[in-house]
Amino acid sequence: MKQVDTLIVGFGLAGLAYAETLKLQGHSFHVIDQAQAGSSVIAAGIYNPTVLKRFNMTWQGEALHTAALPFYSAIEERLSKQFIFPHPIIKLFAQTAEHNQWMVASDRSGLSSYLDPKIYNNSILGVKAPLGYAKVKHCGRLDTTALIQAYKNCISAHLTTSSFEYSKLNITPSYLTYGEIKAKHLVFCEGYAMINNPYFKDVPLVGSKGQILIIDAPELKLETILKGPIFIAPLGGDKYWAGASFEQQDKSLNITAEGAKWIKDKIERMIDVPYTIEKQITHIRPTVKDRRPLLGTHKKYKNLHLFNGMGSRGVLTAPTAASWLFKHINGQEALPKEVNINRFEKKD
Template sequence: MKQVDTLIVGFGLAGLAYAETLYLSNKTFQVIDAESSGSSAIAAGIYNPTVLKRFNMSWKGEELHAFALPFYEAIEQRLSSRIKYPASIFKLFSQVSDHNQWTVAADRAGLSNFLNPTIYSSSIDAVKSPYGYGEVNACGRIDTKALLNAYRLFIGDAYQQDNFDYSAIEHQRDGLIYKDIYAKQLVFCEGYAMVNNPFFQHLPLVGSKGQILIIHAPKLKTKVILKGPIFIAPLGDDRYWAGASFEQKDKSLLPTEKAKAWLEAKIDQLIDVPYNIEDHVSHIRPTVVDRRPLLGSHHKHRNIHLLNGLGSRGVLTAPQAARWLYTFINDGVALPNEVAINRFEKTV
């Protein structure tokens, strides 16, 4: 029987961040993943600690950004695989009053580290920017697909493709047995699929479907990430990631014609060069009612844990969330109240 410190179920950004946290602490692990393309595999992977729609900072934006970037850089170096693509974001203004909001925001503590105060009115080739734009620095894209693939190769036999069978868990005094694995701890990192997990179904993971298009636009030639009604992010070879929709009701994984038409209309608002659609994909973001991660241990089975609720900012949130959960499980450090699952468990 294989013995490990931790069994990780699910290998998106959450599972990867937890595996890396264990690796850095010299702990052993086994990953079980259905490999059915989670949310992480289709994300643009944009890291941006600001909320450009509201001209403010995202939750713990600066702290998460400061923790996440060195985390990915260390993986990039160790794996000799390019995963981080720094790029400014150009926020295209939609009305003149945005200028004032930008100037005020760029002067605010925290935001001033990211927002360049200049209002640019020069036109950008192939881009519709009648009201000008502002620049966000220290942003970019993590190639999440490349990251997951490279890390999977790195951990070798510690990755296993399988659909986890909850009924096969045998609870032991100081751990658990799952088929031929003995683990002291089990951490579920299943993204939106958590809604089927009998241990954590009571938690309010609402989910938000996102659909995107991959387009080929040889005349666009931009190296920055454009942010208008949607993001358009360069992938190289004249291909761009364009998205995403935010849909609350539809929880199917299938892309829809309605969202495709909506995305095309937004792309047309943003650029004025021809493009071909190469792909159209969708997944569900693991969003929570209060927009905070879900971290903690099962109220009865104390060696079964949860790392979920990364929402629409998995790239920046996953490394710090994994660290919080790790120190909670291994060192008894309390989780921040905002992320602890017991905020929803008063009556359990």
């Protein structure tokens, strides 16, 4: 029997952030992750603490951003591989009225460190910007696919690639066992697949499907991320990530012709150089109605915990969420009430 402090189920950004937090705190862990890629692997990995549709900051944006970058760069250093690719975001204006809104927003505390107040009118090769554009600083892309794969390689002795079977879990008040693993705690980091978890079936995970295109555009020499009706982000070479749709009804993992058409239409409003589609992919973001993480402990089984609800901002949110959950599980600090799953429990 292998004995560890924590069994982690699921290894996307949430599972990785929790594993890294345990490692930094000297706690042992074992990971079970199925071969099917989660939403972390198709994400653009853009980190940006501002909301460019509404010209404001995301919830806890500054604090999450401050914690996330050193967290990932420490992993880069340890694994001797680059995962963070800083790129300014170019916000393409859709109406001239946005110029004034931008300048007002760029003067507001918090936003002022990210929004460059200048409105640019000069052209960018291959980009359609008839109403000008502005820049968001201190943003970029985390190569989530490479990070997760490299981390998995590094913990291969502590990783089982298989689907977790809930019926094989035995829980006692002081420990739990799953096959040959004995652990004090189990943290479920399953992304949208949490909807199949019988232990947390009452936690309201909504889920929003996102379809994306990977395109080849040899004449587009972008070193920045474009934000218009969608994001177009450079992946290196001539490849770009373009998306994503935000679909609330369809929760399947099927790509659709309508999804591809919707993205192509947006791409053609943003660039005027030829491109070819290399592939179309989709996954479900683990979104929550109140747009806050889902962290906490099962009401009856005190050694079962949940790490979910990373929404569409998993890159920035996961490191801080991992730290909150670790402190909660280890009795060091209560979870912020906005993220605790007990906010959904019926009050008697």
